[in-house]
Amino acid sequence: MAARIILITALLALASPRALAFDPSPLQDFCVADYDSKVSVNGFACMNAKDVTVDDFYFTGLDKAASTSNELGANITLVNVERLPGLNTLGVAMSRIDYAPFGLNPPHSHPRSSEILHVAEGTLYAGFVTSNTAQGNLLFAKKLNKGDAFVFPRGLVHFQFNNGDIPAVAFATFGSQSPGLVTAANALFGSKPPIPDYILARPAQLSKTTVDWLQEQQWLDIAQENGPPSVQAN
Numbered sequence: 001m002a003a004r005i006i007l008i009t010a011l012l013a014l015a016s017p018r019a020l021a022f023d024p025s026p027l028q029d030f031c032v033a034d035y036d037s038k039v040s041v042n043g044f045a046c047m048n049a050k051d052v053t054v055d056d057f058y059f060t061g062l063d064k065a066a067s068t069s070n071e072l073g074a075n076i077t078l079v080n081v082e083r084l085p086g087l088n089t090l091g092v093a094m095s096r097i098d099y100a101p102f103g104l105n106p107p108h109s110h111p112r113s114s115e116i117l118h119v120a121e122g123t124l125y126a127g128f129v130t131s132n133t134a135q136g137n138l139l140f141a142k143k144l145n146k147g148d149a150f151v152f153p154r155g156l157v158h159f160q161f162n163n164g165d166i167p168a169v170a171f172a173t174f175g176s177q178s179p180g181l182v183t184a185a186n187a188l189f190g191s192k193p194p195i196p197d198y199i200l201a202r203p204a205q206l207s208k209t210t211v212d213w214l215q216e217q218q219w220l221d222i223a224q225e226n227g228p229p230s231v232q233a234n
């Protein structure tokens, strides 16, 4: 009986595309994003298959380090559906992340995807924080060396810091064509228009003056200035 229930559960899980991937499953071989389409769908409308060429599936330049001369000392080169149209409906994306010595990819989350990070050069201190639990928000963090991989579960706040004095490089892989990026500090203190200061002061245990000061600062997005402008929310 127990075996039968397990078998039925497993078959139901296999039958449900939701159990296998977060993005919906494709209904055709490919659906190359038509960035100019006026049709509004979940993702992008498909380009006419007759007009699709091999370059719609191609992205180059991931061997090149992006400039890390900014306040955070890091730079994210996104390869998501906004930059590689062939990814539309396929449920995968990736990025290259460059870190200057002591560079930081600041605490952020991806609302639509888990992430697996591979360290290609250098060393990183990386980790994620759980949802609220009875014991609080638990930090799972560790030092990563070249050749290591680490997974950040979907939606959880995570970070990477180059704790070495040489540049580091990592490649991230996502289970969504558009994982989304919410940088924690930017979302709280850099929203447009700003969140009223009394809303932030009490939960952050800051004075309204400090909140006002934080809200006047520039909040850098190290994923945005690289590549063509994004055509929908990342």
Ligand SMILES: *[C@@H]1O[C@H](CO)[C@@H](O)[C@H](O)[C@H]1NC(C)=O
Binding pocket: 065, 066, 067, 068, 069, 070, 074, 075, 076, 221, 222, 223, 225, 226, 227
């Ligand atoms: C990221 O790197 C690209 C390519 O080197 C550069 O054009 C862009 O300004 C950099 N972004 C930031 C925030 O440093």
